[in-house]
Amino acid sequence: MATRTENPWIRRTLIGIALLYLGLFIFLPLVVVFYTGLSKGLAVYFQSFSDPAALSAIRLTVLTALIAVPLNLVFGIAASWAIAKFDFWGKNLLTTLIDLPLSVSPVISGLIFILLFGAQGAFGPWLMDHGIKVIFAPPAIILATIFVTFPMVARELIPVMKAQGNEEEEAALTLGASGFQTFWRITLPNIKWGLLYGVILCNARAMGEFGAVSVVSGHIRGQTNTLPLHIEILYNEYNFTAAFAAASLLALLALVTLFLKSIVEYRYRAELKAAVRTENV
């Protein structure tokens, strides 16, 4: 470790600024959320969740996550497997495409689905003829959520899988294991922490997504509102207590995510490090 030669005051000032910043922009808002939510007492706080619109929003949010996360889990494993372990034409393109949802504005992500499935969209008339409602209905919300969250798992897995290489899988094959056994007994255990880490991030984003979902939802109360949209509506109606009570749920989710993330991150780093180490033997 380098010896400290800088002025201790510089260090203290920098740390002070960082802490002040954190307090102002993260801690304070969190406190405000819970404080406002609880400002009219616990009874009112819990009352706001028994409202049918609130319940429906929670249900839709959970349903969306329940569909989007497992799908992205499967997609993430398949894509990172392909990218990390095979060479094929268009690999760089695929890698870039996976990151696309992170680099475009969520609003654009939502608009893509309107353009595809909306009344004037590419598949709109066909869907209408067959009586299938996508836009302004849960299917579009789920599709938009899948779209914005699909990089989350793959991004975590690609570096782990790249570092681990193919040798253990090949060894399993020579020992008589089938492709399925190899995946289940060798590949999956080797990536489990990275996978869990990705799933946690994916879930947090799926439940908290606002922009893309807002564009395709239509904001039909009790039908197409997710929790973040529900909060916005309550807020626009000056129903601050209920808005912040609902917001506190999302804030709680964020705290739980943060907690799980820091536990898993530790194991994930170890997994990545171990992979790099054995590669260099």
Next chain:
Amino acid sequence: MSIDVKQISKTFGTFKALDNIELKIATGELIALLGPSGSGKTTLLRIIAGLEKADHGEIYFHGKDVRTEETKDRNVGFVFQHYALFRHMTVFENIAFGLKVKPKAIRPSPEKIKAKVHELLKLVQLEWVADRYPSELSGGQRQRIALARALAIEPRVLLLDEPFGSLDAKVRKELRQWLRRFHDDLHITTLFVTHDQEEALEVADRVVVMNKGKIEQAGTPEEVYHNPASVFVLNFLGNVNLFHGRVEETKATKMYVRPHELTVSRNPISANSIKAKISFINPAGSVVKIDAQTSDGQLIQAEIAQEEYKSLKLKRNEEICLTPKNITYSEYDI
């Protein structure tokens, strides 16, 4: 089980990694695949195991074409260059893996698996590491566990890719002899890769020398050492001195002489003797290594016995005479 490799070729992009390889391996043979880095040794092993597909050619196991058989059905024991032990399993689980993934109908009972694993651990003399993880083993121990794991499925063929590659000289020597004894006991057809000529010559029944994707020569250690089929083989199997038609005036070709095939004396002992000045002496070792320079600047390496060195009382910068005992003639450069 015998292996028959017929006209195997393999290209990566535009690079020819294997070029028309022909190799017959008899049942129970211990073969060393010797060659410089990048000569295609690993690629050949991987094709035999089915981990890589050849562009051309056929592979027969005991007369049966195995090209359509997948790796998992070929029943080959493969030990990888970097061991490839399963990092999340203990040594016991690593060795048991091949037995546990067998179809239910032919899978041994847990007691049988346990007994088998312990038998194998005993064979590689590492019974006491059963509960450790691969990261807790030394390189030599990992090597032997990788071998035990490959043996658990009772393979018909054993393919070892530089099994002693990353070990220090002493452990290498031990394991090398251990492999020879082990092969004499079990008699599994074995193909092992090395780029250490001493290792190949000492252990193998037959040595296959590869260069640039081709087989230069295949023969017993004695054959390849004493009757090299090409200058490459001659040079690869040990140091060699090159003379340009100066030893015998009548011969216009190039002549190669190994360092230990030179007699060192104070005075010329035949018409072939060459005068040279000693530039370096290394007396540490089983033989004494001498570098000498001729008057026109050519460096010649010689090796003589310790007693001879003592009786001649050689010193640096002294004039000596070097006389070849055995010459290999060739028209090619090394």
